[in-house]
Amino acid sequence: MAIKDAFDITQTDRTDTLVTNLDRWRSDVLAHPGSHIALLISSTVLVAPIAMALLLTTQTTAQVYDLNYVRPGSLETMYQNYYQVLVTWGFWRLTLNTLFVAGASTLGAIGLSLLAALAIVFYDFKLDRVTFYFILLTLMVPFVIRVVPLYELVVSVGWHNTYWGLTIPFLASATGVFLLRQHFKSIPVELVETCRLDGVGPIGFLRHVLIPMTKGMISGLAVIMFIGTWNAYFWPLIVINTESRQMIQVGLRMLQSAQMGTLTQYNLMMAGAVISLLPALALLLALRKNLLTTMGLKL
Amino acid sequence: MSSRKAYDSTWQAALLLLPTIAIFVIFLYWPALRTIWLGFYETQFFGQQGTFVGLQQYWEILMWEKYQNSVIVTLKFAVVSVFGTLIVSILLAYWIYTVERGKTAYMIAVIWPYAMPGAVAATVLLILLHPEIGMISAPIESLTGMEWDWRVHGTQAFWLVALGTIWFTLGYDIIFLLAAFHGIPESLNETTRLDGVPQWRMLVSVYLPLISPTLLFLLVINTLGGFFGGFAMVDLVTNGGPRGATNLMIYQLYESGFRNFNIGEAAVQSVYLFAIAVVLAVAQIVFSDKRIHYGG
Amino acid sequence: MATIELQDVRKEYEDVVAVNDVDLTVEDGEFLVLVGPSGCGKSTTLRLIAGLETCTNGELSIGETVVNDHEPKERDIAMVFQNYALFPHMTARKNITFGMQYSGSYTDEEIDELVSHAAEVLDIAELLDRKPSELSGGEKQRVAMGRSLVRDPEVFLMDEPLSNLDAKLRVQMRTELSTLHEQLGTTTVYVTHDQIEAMTLGTRVAVMNKGKIEQIDPPQQLYDFPETRFVAEFIGSPAMNIIEAHVSTTGPTVDAVHEACSIPLPQQSALDQLSDGHYLLGVRPEDFTVVDNPTTSENEQLDVHVDLVESLGDTLLLHTSLGNDDLQVVSYQPGRTVERGDMLTVTYDPDRLHLFDPETGEAVYHSGSDRRGTASTAARNGAGNTEMTVGSGQSDRKSTETTQ
Incomplete structure (x- = not known):
């Protein structure tokens, strides 16, 4: 397979059905299980801090300090936080x-x-x-x-x-x-x-x-x-x-x-x-x- | 005749080049040379006409214990961040190279930190790895019973700065490594694949030698970067502490020159920092010259 | 339309003389072909005319004007390049009109009219909205031609315009170029390394070598009466055989004596000026005929040893040796059974022998020179020559001879 195609983000021919696509995924995962697992873990590690950062922006300061509070706060808080940073903090x-x-x-x-x-x-x-x-x-x-x-x-x-x-x-x-x-x-x-x-x-x-x-x-x-x-x-x-x-x-x-x-x-x-x-x-x-x-x- | 050029007006060419050349001369070459000169003068504050002290200042700083520590910390930091970045990047790029589905998605997921400012990485890690309320550190602490406080433990602070730096410099290396891996001729690939060589062996004995020019390039670039990077991490998170454990040379330079406004002292540090980085970079090039396979 | 005149034109790069004191006049409306091996200075000559290079020396005029110091755009010329030089990001139409729009001296209506006229002439009307990447090689070349056409220049300059096309398309475009030139009658200078193109397209052909023009003549004249050994070997395929011979004027006839044969030279005025000595004898491979039943009495016969036989389909190309010299012979009987190692008897056309000075390479004698400038070639080739408009190359000659 040419490199050209390999990086095509859509990765689907018009004729490709969802099923054959899934099949290809499965056979590729079976062929290189180590690579797929390693990539999934690494991607998660690299992206997770940003996801957590986003999560914290939905919390109030008190919630951030509460170690047992690990779920999203509210949209209202989120709005408040960004508003404060953008407006109050310029x-x-x-x-x-x-x-x-x-x-x-x-x-x-x-x-x-x-x-x-x-x-x-x-x-x-x-x-x-x-x-x-x-x-x-x-x-x-x-x-x-x-x-x-x-x-x-x-x-x-x-x-x-x-x-x-x-x-x-x-x-x-x-x-x-x-x-x-x-x-x-x-x-x-x-x-x-x-x-x-x-x-x-x-x-x-x-x-x-x-x-x-x-x-x-x-x-x-x-x-x-x-x-x-x-x-x-x-x-x-x-x-x-x-x-x-x-x-x-x-x-x-x-x-x-x-x-x-x-x-x-x-x-x-x-x-x-x-x-x-x-x-x-x-x-x-x-x-x-x-x-x-x-x-x-x-x- | 092979390089036919269309226009022959020398003055037009000079005019087109003038802005670029002028900026480089005024804002790059001239200040770089002047740095060496400034090191010969002792100044107490900005704008003051310094007194000429010759090499004395260069010697004093070399003998300054705090600076010696800073050099050692920087060398350690450079080794960790340079090789850390390179090894992780090689693995990630290689894994992406081996899979055939999801290449693009994986690629985006691992190169996006190229866009991440050091200050953002610093801020995010500062909070997520906070000694008391860190969303990542707190659970680990309570599970393992380890005492996590980089405000107290120098080693922890050092690793925090190093890991943060690796995080936001990865993307650049991965892009170049992916280009190198995908530049390997397909035929060569198939030959070895047919022989049933295990993947890790292929990486070590086939692919890495083949992409060695890229590896050297990244090693040199990372080394130069390793000595000048990490500033935002240190400035925003550790302030050089605890007890100088993260007092990188670049941070010390900032402190001398732009907090204490001691120009001469800062200039000397610029020269040392540049000298170490260039010596190491050149050494890498010379040392690896014989081992590099430049292909065809 | 205009004449182009080069007087003592010279172009030097640092240590190379690319064009060496060339004198050349291209007549108004003429289609002049510059031909020669690569590096002979033909492209540089063209680029000097275009103004893309400046003359080191000499005078160059287009029309009545000396243009040495004129910018290309002031010379009223249009040029077609080998690689078409189309802007990849513009449609065909935009490519054609870009220069005109930029000059600002045309109104939009004028441009539209000129484009549609050119498109009609070149048959590219339906291609105008495509980009070069969506065009085939031949189509690209047509668009490039269109770009030159709309400017209605005094002079067309073409730098190997057909060289990037495949063989079949090249033949087709060649005839189209001929037709186009007949319609427009614009003075054209055409550079090529392909002698078939040179022979078929040119009103006259200038053969260049090492920065100099060796000969300028109509195509058939070049073929029949090459003035130098270089032209003799360059024009014609396979190349003319050149063997060393000693000319002896002592006998009743003047003979060219070779180690393996002696060839009497037909009487010509040029023969009188020949002195005894070594010369180079030239005979074209196609001027030999294989004799089926050799007779011993005939003295226009040579015995050759066959080293290699190449079948070209319509002809056989025989690589033979005559004494220690190699001799190529074309046989128009492809069915003939000849094998390596055979001995063959061949005869030659006594009217088509050439002698060259071994030192200077200049021709000193053509056995058929009385026919020079006459239409005798037409008689020789028969009347079945319809494909080509100008002159006649050796390709059709072969076809007429095979039918004999």
């Missing part, structure tokens, strides 16, 4: 902030990567290889080696506590340039030449030909970049110091101080965690095919 604001910052840096990084890859692949200039390695080498320079001077720099140009400081330093992406370059190189050069014959310039070629032809990979890259920025914790923690401007992940740290009397409101922390997880997770699930193809899994 998570709606943080969500919007983070959506904006992650969206802007993703768009910007993809745009700049497209331009750079266009130059490297389709322009004849002497330093194309050097330039490419210069970009690739940045993958070996991790964030931590530059964080201190970078912070200094951001402060000195007045980007401290602004979204400029969160986005501009990360707008260039070696991964983006690398993957797009790989893809562009597979495009027949005759397509560019056709454009030249028609008087379509490089930017027209990028807009009308390259981008439409690279849609899948661009969305895969977008997922990688968006998740990267959405999940960032360290950098916003040190750059942003106004609570209303903060990113959502750092918001989880603020929630740790949610108290009710002497009790920490763990149910609210859980609701915050769920809110912080959802957009990234939804994007991953929605664009999983593009993401996996971009990362080299042939579907």
